[in-house]
Amino acid sequence: MSTASTASRLAARIIDIHKFYELGEVNVHALRGVSAEFPEGDFVAIMGASGSGKSTMLNLLGGLDRPSSGQYILGGVDVSGLTDLELSEIRNQMIGFIFQSYNLIAQYTVLENIQMPLQYRPGRPPITADEIDRCVELGVMVGLGDRLDHKPFQLSGGQQQRVAIARALVNNPEIILADEPTGNLDSVTKAEIMQILTDLNHEGRTIIMVTHEPDIAEYARHQITMRDGVIFDEKYA
Amino acid sequence: MNYLLRTLQLGYKSLWLHKLRSGLAMLGILIGVTAVIWLVALGEGVSYQAQQQIKDLGATNIIVKSSKPAQGSTGDTGLVIAYGLTRADYQRILESVPTITRAVPMREISTTGRAQGRSAEVQLLGITEDYFGINQLKVSRGRLLAPHDMDRKENVCVIGDATAEALFKHEDPIGKTIELAYNNTSDLFVVVGITQSRTPTAAIGGSLAGRDYNFDVYIPLPTFRARIGDQVITSRSGGFEGELVELNQITVTVGDVEDVEEAADIVTILLEKYHKYQDYSIVVPKELLRQAEMLRLMFNVLLVLIAGISLVVGGIGIMNIMLATVTERTREIGIRRAIGATQPDIVWQFLGETVVLSGTGGLLGVAAGFLCYPVVSGIQFAVQQSVPDLWATIPPTIRDLQPMVAPWSIIAAFGISVGVGVLFGLYPARRAAMMDPIEALRHE
Numbered sequence: 163m164s165t166a167s168t169a170s171r172l173a174a175r176i177i178d179i180h181k182f183y184e185l186g187e188v189n190v191h192a193l194r195g196v197s198a199e200f201p202e203g204d205f206v207a208i209m210g211a212s213g214s215g216k217s218t219m220l221n222l223l224g225g226l227d228r229p230s231s232g233q234y235i236l237g238g239v240d241v242s243g244l245t246d247l248e249l250s251e252i253r254n255q256m257i258g259f260i261f262q263s264y265n266l267i268a269q270y271t272v273l274e275n276i277q278m279p280l281q282y283r284p285g286r287p288p289i290t291a292d293e294i295d296r297c298v299e300l301g302v303m304v305g306l307g308d309r310l311d312h313k314p315f316q317l318s319g320g321q322q323q324r325v326a327i328a329r330a331l332v333n334n335p336e337i338i339l340a341d342e343p344t345g346n347l348d349s350v351t352k353a354e355i356m357q358i359l360t361d362l363n364h365e366g367r368t369i370i371m372v373t374h375e376p377d378i379a380e381y382a383r384h385q386i387t388m389r390d391g392v393i394f395d396e397k398y399a
Numbered sequence: 400m401n402y403l404l405r406t407l408q409l410g411y412k413s414l415w416l417h418k419l420r421s422g423l424a425m426l427g428i429l430i431g432v433t434a435v436i437w438l439v440a441l442g443e444g445v446s447y448q449a450q451q452q453i454k455d456l457g458a459t460n461i462i463v464k465s466s467k468p469a470q471g472s473t474g475d476t477g478l479v480i481a482y483g484l485t486r487a488d489y490q491r492i493l494e495s496v497p498t499i500t501r502a503v504p505m506r507e508i509s510t511t512g513r514a515q516g517r518s519a520e521v522q523l524l525g526i527t528e529d530y531f532g533i534n535q536l537k538v539s540r541g542r543l544l545a546p547h548d549m550d551r552k553e554n555v556c557v558i559g560d561a562t563a564e565a566l567f568k569h570e571d572p573i574g575k576t577i578e579l580a581y582n583n584t585s586d587l588f589v590v591v592g593i594t595q596s597r598t599p600t601a602a603i604g605g606s607l608a609g610r611d612y613n614f615d616v617y618i619p620l621p622t623f624r625a626r627i628g629d630q631v632i633t634s635r636s637g638g639f640e641g642e643l644v645e646l647n648q649i650t651v652t653v654g655d656v657e658d659v660e661e662a663a664d665i666v667t668i669l670l671e672k673y674h675k676y677q678d679y680s681i682v683v684p685k686e687l688l689r690q691a692e693m694l695r696l697m698f699n700v701l702l703v704l705i706a707g708i709s710l711v712v713g714g715i716g717i718m719n720i721m722l723a724t725v726t727e728r729t730r731e732i733g734i735r736r737a738i739g740a741t742q743p744d745i746v747w748q749f750l751g752e753t754v755v756l757s758g759t760g761g762l763l764g765v766a767a768g769f770l771c772y773p774v775v776s777g778i779q780f781a782v783q784q785s786v787p788d789l790w791a792t793i794p795p796t797i798r799d800l801q802p803m804v805a806p807w808s809i810i811a812a813f814g815i816s817v818g819v820g821v822l823f824g825l826y827p828a829r830r831a832a833m834m835d836p837i838e839a840l841r842h843e
Contacts, residue, residue, distance in 0.1 A: 226737060226836050247741050254739020265734045265840065269416050282739035286402045329738070 172235070173337050173368040174200040174223065179232035181218050181391075192218040193229070194391040200337070200384075205363040206370045207382035215391040217341075220372045224339045225253045237336040254282045258330025262342035264322040266314040272325050273310040276301055279332045300328040304358060320351035327358055331367075338362065340371040344378055356381045402747075410751035413724075424720040425760035427713030428819070432764025432812040435706035439808035440771045442702055444800050446695040452600045453691060455535055456684035461651040461663050463492075463670070465644055468678045479630060479641035482678035486645050488670065496651065496665050498658035503529045505648040506623050508631050512558075512566060512616055513578040513585075519565035521558075521616045523579055525623025531557075531594070533650050536612060541573045541592030544619055548591075552621045556588040560596045561613035579616065581627050588618060599795060609795065659685045703808075707815060713760070714819035717753055721827035725749060732831050733839025742832040749828035750821065757820025761813045768809060771802045 181193040192215050200206055210216040221227040222234060225241060228249070234242040241252050258279075259265075266275045276297040280289045301310050304324035306317075314322055323343060330338050340359065344352040360381055363369050373379050380399075387395040414421040456462065465483025489504050506525035511518050524530070531543050539560065548555055556577060563572045576587045599611035632641045653662045663683050670679055725732070732745055740748075779798065783790045790798070 221837050224737065226840075247743075250736070250739050250741040250744075253737060259737050261840070265730070265737075267731055267734060269412065278735075279738050281405070282735070282741075282744060288401045288405075333739075 171202045172199055173202040173204065173237065174370070175233075175235045176222070176229075177233040177235070179219075179222065179229045179234065181215075181222065181227070182230045192391055193222075195232070196388075196391070196393055197232075198386060198393060198396070200368060200370060202368055203363070203366050204368050204370075204384050205360075205382045206384045206386060207379035208370065208372045208386045208388060209374060209376070209379050210388035210394070211374070214388040214394075216372050216388045218391075219388065220339060220341055220370075223337070223370060224257055224259060225249045250282070251284050254279055255284070255333055256336040258333070258335040258338040260323070260326050260330050260338065260340040260343045262345040264314070264319070264326045264346075266322055266325055266329075268314055271311050271313060272301060272306055272317070273297055275314070275325050276328045276332060278329060283333065297328070297332060300331055301325075304328045318351075319347050320354060323347065323351075323355050324358065327355075327362075331362075337368045337370055340369060342373055343371060344373075344375070352378070406747050406751035407755055409748060410753075410755040413752055414755060417724075420720060420723075421756060424713075424717050424756055425763070427716040428710065428757045428760030428816045429764040429767065431706060431710035431713045431819075432761050432816050433767040434709050435703065435812035435815070436765065436768025436804060436808050437771045437802070438702040438706060439699060440768070440802035440804045441775075441800070442695070442698050443803040443805050445796060446691060446698070447801075447803055448796060448799065449691050450688060450695075453684045453688045455600070456682070456687075457533060457650075457652065458656050458685045458688060459653050459659060460533065460684055461653070461659065461666055462682040462684070463488075463649045463651065463666060464680050464682065465647050466678060466680045467642075468676050478639055479632075479643050481643035482676070483644040484646040484649055484679055485673075488673065489646060489649055491669050491673070492649060492651060492666055495669055496653070496662045498653040498655065498662055499651060500654050501529055501652050503527055503533055503650040503652075504620060504646045505530060505650070506620060506644070507647040508581065508627070509633075511580050512562060513580070514566040514572070514575060515568075515570065517566050517568075519562060519614070521562050521579075521614050523581070523616050523618065523623075525620040525627075526617050527620050530617070530650075533652065534612065536597060537595045538592050539595040540571075541590070543592050543594075544617060548619045549621050552625050553619060554586060554588050554622060554626070555591045555618070557592040557594060557617040558590055559594050559613040559615040561611075562616055563590075563593045565614075577616065579618075582630075582632055586626050588616075598799065656685060659683060703811065706812070710812075710815050710819050713816070714757075714823035717756055717820055718823035718827060720756075721749060721753055721824055722830070724752070725827045725831040728831075729834065729839045729842040732834055733836050733842065736834075736836035737840060745832040746825075746828045749831050750824050753820045753824025753828070754817060757816050757824075761816035761820075764816065765809050765813055768812070769804060771804055775800065775802050 175198070177197050179193050179196045180191070183190040183192055196215070196219065208216050208219060218227070222229055229242050232242065233240055236252065237256055241249065244252065267278065270278070277289060277294065280293055298310060301307055304327055306321060306324055306328070309317065309321065314325070317325070343359065344355050347355060356378065359369055359371070371382060379385055383399050385397050385399065386393055463484060467480065468482055489502060493499060493502050504527065508523050510521060510523045512521040526544065527549060528544050528546055538557070541557070544555070544557055558572065558577070566572070566577065567575065572590045572593060574589065576589055578585050578587050594612065594615070597612045599613070600609050629645050630641060630643045632639050651662065651666060653659055663681065667681060670681070735745065782793075
């Protein structure tokens, strides 16, 4: 995954994406022809003010929503016309989500939260002992080896976000989507979380992150700024 | 299979987080299921009693009884009222019913028996030897009446065990004499046997009175006729009352159950032809049995309907809880959807919870259903021990009631409860699945 030969391969690509919403009487044109390429191993920060279309973009990239027109090619597959069932599988297999508010399942332990994506794999096969071992390893990797049986409420914000990162990695996704991953954290923890993401990127993971904080965006190699539903500025660090 | 198991496990886990809420929702189903099982068990117990009594009467029997007509309707003047079955009726029935295997006549009066300086109110019955057999009366000491007692018109008697207890206490009554009073005179009878105690029968509907065999005194019918005769005068407060009755009851037995209706028709026609008034009644146990069976079926349908309503109420409770749960866990639904759960996954997840809820409630209800017998027996025992006076006034139908848990009611109740769970869980589960994952993730 981290070899140079595959670096040129595109993890994700969007071509002339439009997105319309009907909000009651008002028709919102949230994305107005957005095109972008995300090579494998990329670390992207999508920035923009609220209403710029960055959230819509993230939802589309995450397979939570479908474009009104245009194409979204993820790992070589055009996913823009898929059904809800197919999109669910794409989300499970090709995308790892990290949210601002961590979004762990409150009643599950750390280990159970990390295992959760395994539960929804295609065919719903039972989770094997080897896979549980792998989840434990991921927990250890994010520094929570001694808290695997804790419930989310027993953890700090930073620790919860680490669990979410481990969860995002379980199914070896094509891209990791981070929505304001440090939005709820203090500056020290922020740096720790960003360090983990940077390390993951160095291992070859493709990371697409939405943020409105310029200093967080600095961690990324590839910065996209959105305004009024189009890409306003795009630059590589 | 594995997926199903995991889904149920997941449901159980989520419900365990809200023990009180889940417990209350479960209670609705539990009560519904228990109600079905208890009601059916009590109903089955009562109808079993009735059916047993009717069966004791014999499905191949037709019972014809004398019944006193309403005062004045006979046109008789004077103190003595003549009514009821006659020896001629008996002969005609014997000769006219082709499928008859036997007919057992009986004559009966209430009187006082005396022995050893004690006295007791007894039923004095003039019978033939077949009477014991058709009434399931068995000898406990001595012997029953035999054909030679009839032929010789012997002054012998067989007594019920309560009669024996009342008149002889701890002595052996066999060979001793009882003085039986009637028509201002009395006769002595030698006790030759005692019958085993028999549970008194309860009345069945309006057609058959209850009967306590234990205070009976049986003497040969020919002896009854020779010593007492047909006319019996009893002194009542303020005067005398007389009855002229040849036979109180004739029990007709036919060879096959199939022949009962035809035989009953013949008996009816015969009696109608020779009796000016309706001074008899005909009881066909087979007919009663059929009616009781019908009644039982109707009763069961009604009970299941009522219990079904309580289960539906329980189901609404479950739906309420599940709707609250779905709203409360909107965020969780969003997370699961983002991580790859499909709409069917979400439906199964919440359906799994309702099935666990209603299934567990159902199982506990079944367990509580099995408590019916011990609880009812316990109450019966407690009342009998602590308030015997009250106990004595309770009708035997309730005193001797043994609830019978019907296997079908368990299956039906449990099935309905799970069905109700699925039915009422479907809407909340669908609602959860139809949520837009983006909206759900934003939900606070």
